[in-house]
Amino acid sequence: MPPIPTATEPLLRVRDLRVSFRMDEGTVRAVDGVSFDVFPSQVVGIVGESGCGKSVTMRAILQLIDPPGRITGGEIIYRHGATPIDLARLPPRGRMIRALRGAEIALIPQEPMAAFSPVHTVGSQIIEAIMLHERQDSRPVGRDQARAMTVELFRDVGISMAEQRIDAYSWQLSGGLRQRAMIAMALSCKPRLLIADEPTTAIDVTTQAQILGLLRALQHKYQTAIIFITHDLGVIAQMANYVVVMYLGRVMEEGPVDEIFHAPMHPYTRALLRSIPSLQTEVRAALPVIAGTLPHPFNRPPGCPFHPRCEDILPEHCATAVPALHSPGPRRAVSCFLHSDLAEPA
Amino acid sequence: MIAPLLEVRGLRKYFPLAKGLLRRVTGYVRAVDDVSFTIQEGETLGLVGESGCGKTTTSRCILRAIDPTGGEILYRTRDDTVVDLAQMSAGQLGPLRKDIQMIFQDPFGSLNPRMTLFDNVGEPLLVNGMRRRQDRMDHVVELLRLVGLRPEFMHRFPHAFSGGQRQRIGIARALATGPRLVVADEPVSALDVSVQAQVLNLLLELQSRLRLTFLFVAHDLSVVRHISDRVAVMYVGQLVELAPTAAIFSRPRHPYTAALMRAVPVPDPRVVGDDGILPGEVPSPASPPSGCYFHPRCTFAEERCRRETPVLQEVTPGHFARCHFAAELELGVG
Numbered sequence: 190m191p192p193i194p195t196a197t198e199p200l201l202r203v204r205d206l207r208v209s210f211r212m213d214e215g216t217v218r219a220v221d222g223v224s225f226d227v228f229p230s231q232v233v234g235i236v237g238e239s240g241c242g243k244s245v246t247m248r249a250i251l252q253l254i255d256p257p258g259r260i261t262g263g264e265i266i267y268r269h270g271a272t273p274i275d276l277a278r279l280p281p282r283g284r285m286i287r288a289l290r291g292a293e294i295a296l297i298p299q300e301p302m303a304a305f306s307p308v309h310t311v312g313s314q315i316i317e318a319i320m321l322h323e324r325q326d327s328r329p330v331g332r333d334q335a336r337a338m339t340v341e342l343f344r345d346v347g348i349s350m351a352e353q354r355i356d357a358y359s360w361q362l363s364g365g366l367r368q369r370a371m372i373a374m375a376l377s378c379k380p381r382l383l384i385a386d387e388p389t390t391a392i393d394v395t396t397q398a399q400i401l402g403l404l405r406a407l408q409h410k411y412q413t414a415i416i417f418i419t420h421d422l423g424v425i426a427q428m429a430n431y432v433v434v435m436y437l438g439r440v441m442e443e444g445p446v447d448e449i450f451h452a453p454m455h456p457y458t459r460a461l462l463r464s465i466p467s468l469q470t471e472v473r474a475a476l477p478v479i480a481g482t483l484p485h486p487f488n489r490p491p492g493c494p495f496h497p498r499c500e501d502i503l504p505e506h507c508a509t510a511v512p513a514l515h516s517p518g519p520r521r522a523v524s525c526f527l528h529s530d531l532a533e534p535a
Numbered sequence: 536m537i538a539p540l541l542e543v544r545g546l547r548k549y550f551p552l553a554k555g556l557l558r559r560v561t562g563y564v565r566a567v568d569d570v571s572f573t574i575q576e577g578e579t580l581g582l583v584g585e586s587g588c589g590k591t592t593t594s595r596c597i598l599r600a601i602d603p604t605g606g607e608i609l610y611r612t613r614d615d616t617v618v619d620l621a622q623m624s625a626g627q628l629g630p631l632r633k634d635i636q637m638i639f640q641d642p643f644g645s646l647n648p649r650m651t652l653f654d655n656v657g658e659p660l661l662v663n664g665m666r667r668r669q670d671r672m673d674h675v676v677e678l679l680r681l682v683g684l685r686p687e688f689m690h691r692f693p694h695a696f697s698g699g700q701r702q703r704i705g706i707a708r709a710l711a712t713g714p715r716l717v718v719a720d721e722p723v724s725a726l727d728v729s730v731q732a733q734v735l736n737l738l739l740e741l742q743s744r745l746r747l748t749f750l751f752v753a754h755d756l757s758v759v760r761h762i763s764d765r766v767a768v769m770y771v772g773q774l775v776e777l778a779p780t781a782a783i784f785s786r787p788r789h790p791y792t793a794a795l796m797r798a799v800p801v802p803d804p805r806v807v808g809d810d811g812i813l814p815g816e817v818p819s820p821a822s823p824p825s826g827c828y829f830h831p832r833c834t835f836a837e838e839r840c841r842r843e844t845p846v847l848q849e850v851t852p853g854h855f856a857r858c859h860f861a862a863e864l865e866l867g868v869g
Contacts, residue, residue, distance in 0.1 A: 365816055393585035395795060398813065420727065421800065423801055426802045426804045447804050450804050464732040465728055475736045475739060476732040478736060479732070483727065483730070498729075
């Protein structure tokens with residue numbers, strides 16, 4: 190892993206972000222006070238189980254939250270040139286966010302099959318993005334040039350027979366090729382921030398290894414900052430240099446990858462790391478488990494969201510107050526009463 | 536030695552490829568191509584491979600959810616006679632169905648949303664002749680307790696439960712008829728990490744309590760390693776390696792198995808595991824390569840691998856591999 194870049198200014202600064210979905214049955218607080226920074230050319234891994242709010246956080250960054258969902262608080266400061274802008278306040282259909290999406294902040298979705306249109310060739314969809322966003326000598330790029338750039342991109346992401354494959358439809362490509370084409374599309378406008386939402390969850394393990402290797406090489410080459418979302422702790426360990434652990438819409442803990450895996454502070458992180466069967470654990474022995482189940486979003490426990498399943502619960506604190514995200518040191522944060530008495534204002 | 540509970544011999548399943556207006560058959564997808572293995576009573580055999588390798592087709596043939604093209608599926612019944620499931624008619628299979636049950640991958644799609652837990656879990660009992668509602672009720676209570684669910688939940692519908700709880704319901708239903716062999720097709724791959732461990736532990740516990748035999752189909756090697764006594768690896772419809780779990784993970788004999796293990800990302804940032812990424816893609820089972828199916832991706836391939844199809848050979852006692860050089864290769868795993 191490359192060392193954590195030491196740029197002083199973060200590229201993206203998320204502070205106390207809140208997103209709720211107002212439904213007939215009640216309000217779901219999908220993201221409930223999330224804060225983290227992404228520095229230029231850093232890979233931030235966001236890990237958590239279903240319903241932890243990791244995907245909603247990413248959609249909020251791109252202003253892609255659909256009603257009944259709404260950003261209800263916090264800020265998402267993106268350093269755009271010299272002027273920082275708060276993405277959380279941009280109108281979702283406005284000019285500003287549309288100019289940023291794809292051009293500066295690109296997304297690799299989980300399901301490349303669903304992300305490409307089946308009635309247009311993959312090439313034409315990438316050419317369209319390039320013609321929309323890219324400028325050369327302050328003039329829009331022409332179709333022929335955009336096509337040449339796309340062929341070049343396909344070679345970059347390791348697609349053989351690039352000239353032929355750019356005229357293929359997404360359903361004609363294998364899962365691995367489709368995800369490579371998706372990466373080519375995401376990189377087509379040389380974004381400064383790439384959001385990869387479970388990019389390898391839907392593909393096989395040997396193909397996953399190829400795609401992860403490719404992302405690492407491209408990250409190195411273009412120095413793109415990446416937010417990497419996954420539930421797979423193995424993928425996080427191999428890809429990220431900074432890790433944010435989420436549970437039920439809140440950050441439990443964040444820090445450099447080595448500290449998260451070798452000196453985890455939050456009981457949830459510790460329990461999560463213990464409960465994964467790995468190629469190193471004992472064969473056919475009972476795994477340590479996290480008791481209980483993930484609560485239903487309408488039945489959020491009061492206090493610390495993890496307290497009903499926590500082994501180290503402090504009964505007088507954890508069930509009544511929500512622990513605040515507290516920094517015990519630089520580039521490290523944890524929200525747990527074992528480490529700090531700081532609580533969220535009620 | 537007593538006969539194995541299940542012995543699969545030369546199992547084949549070809550799906551025809553039809554073309555044109557008259558749907559003329561132009562070729563076959565050899566989804567399962569000459570697969571043989573045994574499962575002893577009380578054992579767990581893990582069946583691994585990537586998508587399209589034929590692991591699910593194999594398990595569906597054993598359940599006779601689909602009819603195999605060829606081969607034998609020898610099952611030892613409760614009175615110790617051996618029958619060939621592949622040759623039996625639907626009527627003959629009927630009484631054996633309660634012996635062989637299945638746990639499905641998707642806990643959301645495999646339960647009827649319009650039926651309560653009692654009906655979902657109790658249906659196999661009704662089908663198998665337990666007519667009195669009170670008898671079924673008592674039995675379902677027992678089954679729910681067995682899988683760690685509260686019997687009070689019996690009259691609720693599946694939507695009220697989380698993925699892990701639904702998988703427990705699916706397990707309870709599979710166990711309702713008192714099966715001897717349980718085929719579990721990716722039973723934990725749709726579950727969250729914290730819940731996955733609970734379900735794996737439950738399966739291990741149920742196995743020792745009820746003396747169950749498992750065929751555990753999965754793509755996740757660390758899960759398979761955790762639960763299996765022996766592991767079988769499939770590639771393009773064929774078995775490429777079969778060995779006791781400890782042996783296959785400490786010293787794989789087939790280059791594909793070794794590559795599969797190396798491809799699993801290690802959950803430790805201090806272990807850098809990005810060497811030896813397997814190039815290329817899985818070939819189509821409709822037009823597999825010549826010779827050894829793995830040769831185009833294999834770093835050890837020689838001329839012989841392109842020409843000659845290797846057979847599954849016993850390298851050390853109980854350890855089988857389909858590779859010309861299985862005895863010589865020194866394969867690392869990490």
